[in-house]
Amino acid sequence: MTEQPDIQLRTGHLLRVHGYLNMAILSMWMRSPRADVLIGMAEASARGEGPGGSDEELLEKVRALIRESREYFADDDFPPAIGRMRVAQDLTALSIVRLAGE
């Protein structure tokens, strides 16, 4: 296994989570019948400790936001569902921006 510099690996992991969040959010907006599956993929992408554990505080928030979003979405309560996904995505994106500056 190639040893990656910590910040690059953390950035890569957060980019993964951000990408799956993006797909899920679009599917929710487009009212795709597969939206629940895509929210589930976003949930899965954030599962488990991130590289080195440095981003756990962020990822804990993101996991909770996605989990609740999925529950609200299942209850057909769109505003709290999409709001949580947007915040999860924003927190992840701005963490990536900050990592780029480290």
Place this chain on the structure above:
Amino acid sequence: MTGNGHERGIEALTSGAMASVWEWTKRRIPSGMEIFDAHAHIGVDIDGRTMTGDGMRERMQAASIVKSIVFPLNDPNARDDYSGPNDVVWSAYEEQPDLFVPFFRLNPHLDYDREFARCIERGFEGLKLHPVSQEFELDDPKVVRLFGMAAEVDLPVLIHAGFAMQRIVEPLLPTVEKHPNLRLILGHAAMVETLEAARRFEGHPNVLFETSVVQAKDLYVLFCSLDPGRISYGSDIPYGDYPSTLHATLAAVDAAGVPEEHIPGILSGNIRRWFG
């Protein structure tokens, strides 16, 4: 309560995992701030979403928002001239004139002169145009003529410049150059072209960028690229909500290192220069 035991309604926007997000957001809002929402809707949309004047008031009170620009959705009941949905907005304004700044909406493809005149006469304070919903380009001669009419009577125009837009800066720039006094609000901050818009409209102080439902990373780029005195907060209710959109704006402000003294302008003062 929902089937999963969650709160319903406005409380659901700030409960559970959102509670700490909302607490952070409130701490970042300067004390005594009278927040002005530059983008919200009242009425019915063909996609099924709705919002009433009372619904807006409840959401505004819950988030300590004191004023909102409101205009119709893409209303299935819009007659040729949009007069029905414009009347709904006007009624909401008449019931709560301290809360709302009423904008009217038009379809540039149809005969709009009479409704334009009627809304100006009535006292509407701005015009909303949606190039995606009404399927027009910003350099369509009928739209360019409408911009000219707005400039002539000093009427601010809010343009949807967000999701599904593919051409913003290039078709709009000639109008901005021809009518430097025309007050334009770029709804959703020109989203896909936000950086190019910031560059090309930088020298046009009557073009404001409004932040509703724009991702925080896009807003970060905007705040890093444009005088924050040109940026105003918006919610896009019912598509957005106050907690998540305020969070996006303030988190982007922080990430971009925007000085604290600019926050009151972004949340209120910049748009109040036009609407008091």
